[in-house]
Amino acid sequence: MPELNQPIVGPSERPAEVLIDPIVGVDLGGTKILARMIEPSTGRAVGRVKAQTPSGVENVLATVAEVVRQVPGWDEAVGIGLGVPGLVETDGTVNRCPNIDGWDEPVAVAAELIERLGKPVVVANDVNCGAVAEHRAGAGRGMDNFLAVFVGTGVGGGLIVDGKLAEGKRGMVGEIGHVTVDKNGRMCGCGERGHLEAYAGRAGIDAEARRRAKAGSSSLLIDLAGQGSVRSRHIERGLAENDQLTIELMQEAADALGHALGNAATLLDLERIVLGGGVMDKLGEEFLESITSSESFGGFGPSVVDLVLAQRIDDAGAVGAAIVAADRFG
Ligand SMILES: [Zn+2]
Incomplete structure (x- = not known):
């Protein structure tokens, strides 16, 4: 397990519990995995946990699950939205992620993470997550x-x-x-x-x-x-x-x-x-x-x-992933 940074909650941020229907938004990138607690209706984000992206699908999934569990207020989260740098089918299968070492075949990411985390998980393409963040909280x-x-x-x-x-x-x-x-x-x-x-x-x-x-x-x-x-x-x-x-x-x-x-x-x-x-x-x-x-x-x-x-929203990938998930949960 790669070393995780300590969770950080900035002093000006309100605690995660007061967010309405909070969702853990996760941005899985080629070099780092970042998770925050997001209020989907506003795009407001609190807490931030990061880890290096390991190589190999199994290690990536284990690290994502660990990072999510470390986000302050995780127990209150209604689900997880994960943005990935690859093509995602509607059932949460990710076909391949060329930017992540050792990920060159389809993986049922949503199903795997639901099993590990016991909460609903939605997986989306990271560029789509960026677009959704701009739509909800930025220039769109x-x-x-x-x-x-x-x-x-x-x-x-x-x-x-x-x-x-x-x-x-x-x-x-x-x-x-x-x-x-x-x-x-x-x-x-x-x-x-x-x-x-x-x-x-x-x-x-x-x-x-x-x-x-x-x-x-x-x-x-x-x-x-x-x-x-x-x-x-x-x-x-x-x-x-x-x-x-x-x-x-x-x-x-x-x-x-x-x-x-x-x-x-x-x-x-x-x-x-x-x-x-x-x-x-x-x-x-x-x-x-x-x-x-x-x-x-x-x-x-x-x-x-x-x-x-674009308005260059902080951690747009994580914010967008949570919004996509909330929209899917309905
Ligand atoms: Zn082309």
Whole structure:
């Protein structure tokens, strides 16, 4: 069992017992597992317990159960919501988690945890949890038809339709990173060609910058990243220093995002699209503006939808997981 941090309840937080219908929200990530006690109706969170993510499915499940039991007020919790970085079927089976060592086959996570914890458990995709947190407690409050898109290493999204998280049969609703923006375009990490993620995700930007650098373009971006990966702060610096390749790549990223988001807004009659994730957090309003003003903006254009930055809720994954669980418990 990995060493657990001591549970911490901040002095300004009220004790867990006064939360209404509290649920333990858990964010299972590639490096850490974090659990908090959440009031789903407001997104308010108290207590925080963390552990390192071990390798191997059995160790991961045992650590999740242990972390949950250590959350202050656990006895009062009506259930558990768990966000995982993988595709989740509606019965709580997680098909695989590429970011977690040794998890490459389907596991009935909800059933396993119900057995260990004796309370109801709902499992959801972590990006969907982030979208739900923005919907309930962030920039999507009050919106019934709303898409949250997170632009980081890859591009993921979560869709709210008529006030509810849309999940689909295979948990793939909101996978906007893999919509096609140019069928003859760049290779995506998934093996298909021309997907949004290959243009707007940091991994795609990194790969393209290195390809163009090899072909002779000078690149501050690659100089900054060196042997490591291109980070959002490198992109920010490249833009600030007017590096030509960075400017080109980010215009292509903005065009690809505008194209895909405009089509999504038109198809789904969205009220708002919220944009979060490392790239958006770093580049902020200026990059948002280049998406909105892109000539490639899809569908009926930017006037039909409101594009805003995410509110970056603390521990959004855990908060969202608890809300998804509460909505499922009814
Ligand atoms: Zn793809």
